[in-house]
Amino acid sequence: MSGVRTAWPNLLDRDWLLTDSPGSRSQALWGQRYRLWRDFSANRLAMAGLIIVLALVAMAIAAPLLATHNPAQQELTNRLATPSAAHWLGTDELGRDVYSRLLFGARVTLGMVLAVVALVAPFGLAIGCIAGYYGGLVDKILMRTTDVVLAFPRLILALAFVAAIKPGITSGIIAIAITTWPPYARLARAETLTIRNTDYIAAVRLTGASSARIVLRHITPLCLGSLIVRVTLDMSSIILFAASLGFLGLGAQPPSPEWGTMIATARRFFLEQWWVPLMPGLAIFVASLAFNLLGDGLRDVLDPKQR
Amino acid sequence: MISVQDLVVRFGPVEAVRGVTFAVGEGQSFGIVGESGSGKSTVLRALAGLNDDWSGRMTIGGVALGPKRGRAFFRRVQMVFQDPYGSLHPRQTIDRALSEPLIVHGIGDADRRIRQALAEVALPSSVRFRFPHQLSGGQRQRVAIARALMCEPEVLLLDEPTSALDVSVQAEVLNLLADLQDRRKLTYVMVSHNLAVIAHLCPQLGVMQGGEMVEMLSASDLRAGRVSHPHTADLRRLSTELEEA
């Protein structure tokens, strides 16, 4: 298609973006994106969530630059210090700088969350859409498997899995992923069931498109909206789940500075040196809240019924 | 062009269509009238390959149809649905809806074809990148017709194509369908509950009741009142009663 790529220079031109009759596919696409962004940015809480999430990610990436100390460096003479100019958030039971450990911990914790999401969302979506679209025996097999996983208590299943392999971040991620996908599959299946009998899917079938194409290109995009929302709302529970694995000593292993593990090891000092477990606790709280706000805002923008 | 013999369609234990037989010549229009639940739409969906559980014999252009249709079938046969609000994907632009058949069949030159298709159904090119919810009912039905014509089919199956539209828009769409048939020598099978609409477009029609085709007659016989089955007479009376008011 000719003349399509000339669209780039106009991205800052509002009239070009908001025109009623775009001249090219890319102009239409950018206009659509701009409208989504305009709706989203009008929601202050959601914007706050987005900014916090971006800030957290930026801090995790820039941890070596922002950290004041080596997160693993012990200073046993200065254990459990209160926040001061030298140690902004104090030190832990081995005299390590809590602020630096939180920064590096963000890499581990946020990394685990993103890895879990990257594994779970596509997998759950695929299982749900396939089960919903094909129905019959395929549906029965996939959904009963989902039920079996869902019937296990999450933490026990994850514990059993981690215990069977070597405790660590990778097995932690896999364990969380294994116990998190079923709700996504159910969600995607429920959406697919209502979508697959619509006339617009019948119309796509009449083009002669293969089942794979129908599921992938026409059904999945419609399930995606509610899935994204569900994912961001789940982010916080994944952080907390990773923390509880860390807390039980089965996720990230010390001295790796994971937020949950930090609380776990500091819990002994909860009464006298309360600031030591409080700092990672606050970090988890802020991250969870930010993801929740972001999810709420995304739902408002992506739900076509609201527009 | 189309022949249907002893078509039986089942929904589980229920026979929704019980032994329907009709034939349509090339470039002709055949109408099926009936009330809701008469099985008229089911016949159409079975022809289109949207319903697998049927028995009997159906051929299109001399080729016998099986339960599963190949890609070649969908190049020859297309369908327009009743509800233009439901037959377009809510998250896809008109451009995308019209490119889909081209991509599936590997037909190139999408830009020109889409522009031509919009022009053919008398839609302004400004609707191309809009979403279905930004169009009126009549515009959407034009898009649905344009989409059905993208791969230049020979047969168009029309399932109540105007019953969700306002009467003034219905007239425009019926005129459009007539023009397209002239221009492209299309073969139509149209289903409707509205006797006058069917008689307007289809010189031959069948009346369905309870899954059976109780009478086949020509539109001129219908207009003149030369009907033999009481159900046809009932439908005709209901339709003319209001006209004469």
Add this chain to the structure above:
Amino acid sequence: MKVEIDNLTISFPSPQGMRAAVRGVSLTLGAEKLGIVGESGSGKSLTARALLRLLPGSAVVRADKLNFDGIDILKASERDMRAIRGRRAGLILQDPKYALNPIMTAGAQIAEAWQNQRKASRKEAMQAAIDLLAQVQIRDPKRVAESYPHELSGGMGQRVMIAMMLAPDPELLIADEPTSALDASVQAEILRLMEDLVSRRGMGLMLISHDLPLVSHFCDRVVVMYAGQVMEELQAGELVRAKHPYTRGLLECLPSLSHPQTRLPVMSRDPAWLA
């Protein structure tokens, strides 16, 4: 009972400011059958809903007069409105499938509507419900009273709906496309039934529809609306003498069994109609 609407305007907020969906509509209705006809977006349903104050919260309603039997709808309290809605004025919607409660039997729903303003036992209410079902010409009212909505056909469901609306003995019945989801044969029966009940009980009927020939067949007067304005008001028998080009267009663009045309005339809309 008298309904008086004078210069009614209903607007909704849009990104381009307030957009009027109904503009300066005036009409009156006594104990008679009034049809309001128009295409989608003509504002016919909004007009009727404004009378019961059933518009979405964002709607801004202005009128020189909007009265139901002397009660000013614009100023009436929510309590006064409740006394009108469902008691003095009933509303019948297009699809009984959505208007009936799916987990209550038809009889129980009618009995509830009947009991709403009377002190009566459940047994009496149930008996009244069965009587009402018999009045809407249901052959086996006992069986229908015990059925759930999904067990009823479209026509039967609409009869139940009408029985329910008749239960409190209203003075006005507003029917918004009451038959467009029904087959032609059932449609005629339901309309005949409504016509009969309305004239026998001396009620007012406001029949809203897109189907001009149908409405003029069953109503005394017809108001034709387009784009939020009244184009023309006609006595039902005078349909053939309709003057307004919009009304004429609506009639002419219908395919007809008795007068075949090779090509249907297409309506050209004149902006001057909306002066």
